[in-house]
Amino acid sequence: MPNITVDNETFEFDGQPRLLQLCLETGVDLPHFCYHPSMSAPANCRQCLVEVGMPQINRDTGKPNLDESGQPVIQFMPKLQTSCSLDAAAGMVVRTHKSSELVKRAQKDNLEFLLINHPLDCPICDQAGHCPLQNQTYKHGPEGSRFEFRKVGKPKQIDLGPNVVLDGERCINCTRCVRFTSEISKSHQLTIIERGVRNYPMTPPGIEFDEPYSMNVIDICPVGALTSKDSRFRARIWEMSKTASISTVNARGANCFYWVKDNKIVEVTPRTNMDVNEYWLADEDRLDYRKFNDNRPLGPTISGADVAWDSAYKAVSDCLKGVDGTRIQFLGSAFATVEDNYLLSKLASAVGSAAPTYLAHNEVGHGDTWLRTDDRTPNTNGCERLGIHAADVAALKSRIQSGEVDVLYVLEDDPVAAGLCSVADLSGVKVVLHYYNSTNQTLPAADVAIPAAMAVETVGTLVNDQGHAQRLRPAKSIAGVNRTLSMEIGKCRADRHGTPFDKWYDESNLVNCQPGWVSIPRIAAGLNVEMNYKGPRNIMAELSSANDGFSGATYEAMGEHGVRLSEMGVTA
Amino acid sequence: MGDFIKHPFVDMPDRNPEQVIPNDSLMFTSEEKTQIQTWISRYPTADGAVMRGLWLAQEKFGFLPPEVIKLVAEEIGIPYANAYGVATFYTQYFKEKKGKHVLDICTCFSCQLCGGYDMLHYVEEKLGVHSGETTEDGMFTIQEAECLGACGSAPMLQITNGVFVHNLNKDKIDALLDALREGNVPAFTSVTLPQDEDDLGGNRRTDVTSVESYIVPPVSETLS
Known part of the structure; x- marks a missing residue:
């Protein structure tokens, strides 16, 4: 060599x-x-x-x-x-x-x-703290400026498009953003205009910077010239903790960092994984984080009344007890992790029911040839590998309407919003619902409603459309779990999930919910079905040896960048 | 430019300007299209023809509003943004309507030292407009230019991206403006270079009469 x-x-x-x-x-x-x-x-x-x-x-x-x-x-x-x-x-x-x-x-x-014409407005700049220009100036730059003249002023606070704001003065004309649009996304929406001290990046007249990957230029901008319209001025970089996880907006499962402040997700940025998303992240992955913060449930309910967790679990067990297994319909979820779906199918077989199905969430025409997919769920492939297949919506609907279903067990989905049935259809059916948001339209029909931990709160595995199994890490804390106990040395260090969780810890924003791998074994215990797992790590270890579709997908092997599973077992 | 030094603020271009050239005249003739294709074939990639294409469009439409830049980009087959970046980079491409004659008066170092600003101010006073502005009759636009590469005959000016007028003085400017008003654009004048001294008997002045034998047309005129 x-x-x-x-x-x-x-x-x-x-x-x-x-x-x-x-x-x-x-x-x-x-x-x-x-x-x-x-x-x-x-x-x-x-x-x-x-x-x-x-x-x-x-x-x-x-x-x-x-x-x-x-x-x-x-x-x-x-x-x-x-x-x-x-x-x-x-x-x-x-x-x-x-x-x-x-x-x-x-x-x-x-x-x-x-730095001659750079405004040096670091105290009000969103990039401060993770700014290559700032860092390198401290490391290699001059102590002060010798420029005694008026700096060139350029347009500021320009909305280049719906998601990106330009500050022309801060720009050092590296042309990374322009090259991104011409070489990577091929939208050709940006160019450097003017010349000499007057130049800065801009869209040509009549064109908006509205491509679905526009926010990548914010990450690659080495200064604070391009900032996110959504998250600018909301948190400084040192006030947030970032957790390496994956995006759940589409089936690609792009690798990302969730930035957390006060136990709320503030920003989502890309994480490099050359096997999945390289350096990039679609705008939809970055902007769809409010669901993690807003309209979260307050706790478990039975017929709308607040109850304790134990009562809720007992109520679910009671719903399933003594019912003919063929009259119980289990709905898995392509939003939920492999582990949770696996436990659900174990529960289903324990009560003598057929294998769960899941509701497909396809939006035809939404996807492209890059990082966006028609499938708006993160784990369709994982469900298929578990033998959980897409539900025949019409058939299931007629079964529910004709009263062939006594209990509908829904894992982390919303059958009413998905068009499976109406709330009225479910009046004669006992509904157990694991749900994310209080906007869930099935909630009025639910007999027992169990708040479920979302992708940013749980530990688990998702398999993307290409068969890449990747780990979710808990970016924020949930009520009832004291994560300070799982810290290895002290604050700012990664805990046992490998995540430096919110160091600006705030008790008030803890959501009272439980991940599926906690709640399903508790429900199973009420039916005298044993599910003895220490945690999702052990579930995945079992799955990787028991199911060919997951061979090799242990937590250790998946690590930060996931494992490409073999084609086997895919029927989707 | 002088104003920019005192108040260095870059203006934002109008991001949604109204169309100036109506759609029915916003097109190239088939000869012009053939010409553009000839230029494209000269370069390894189509991008190479963008400057020629813009130039052709400027000569046709008088200036380059965004719709014309877009037309050129579409004709050449390159992204609109690229063509727009090129058009805004060069001051010789006029992004807004100018007077019939654009007087680019050089105020860069050599010309400045030889009285470039005096010439500029004289023209400004004579025409009653400032640098960067157009006279009311639409005849003249005055611009300050950076070095046009004719320091040997400073101070100088350029007429509408074309001929240079060398060794300016007030009388010459008076005569020039009168001639331009009558529609007489001065002819190209050759400037002798040091290596031509032998041919010219040691005379390095640019306005000698004996240069007839040594007129080299501008490169742009030798290419078609």
């Missing part, structure tokens, strides 16, 4: 990586703004300059010239090179700011130039 020497340390490399990427991967923290690994390198921020040399080759012999000590003579390029636009080559010798005063000086001076 070819070698490259960076700051007197020699590394081996593979293929033809760009020099900057190679340095970053080998731990040399080269400052940069415009470079992004998924896009072309225009080399216009000039921040990643390094000294680059190659061994001097003797033209007659074709061999490297050697100095007195027998080492090859290195011929350095006369000027500093932008490492982002340079391919690494065998024998290349690189000096970065760690070993070269010249590079150090270049980086410092370049930052001074970048």
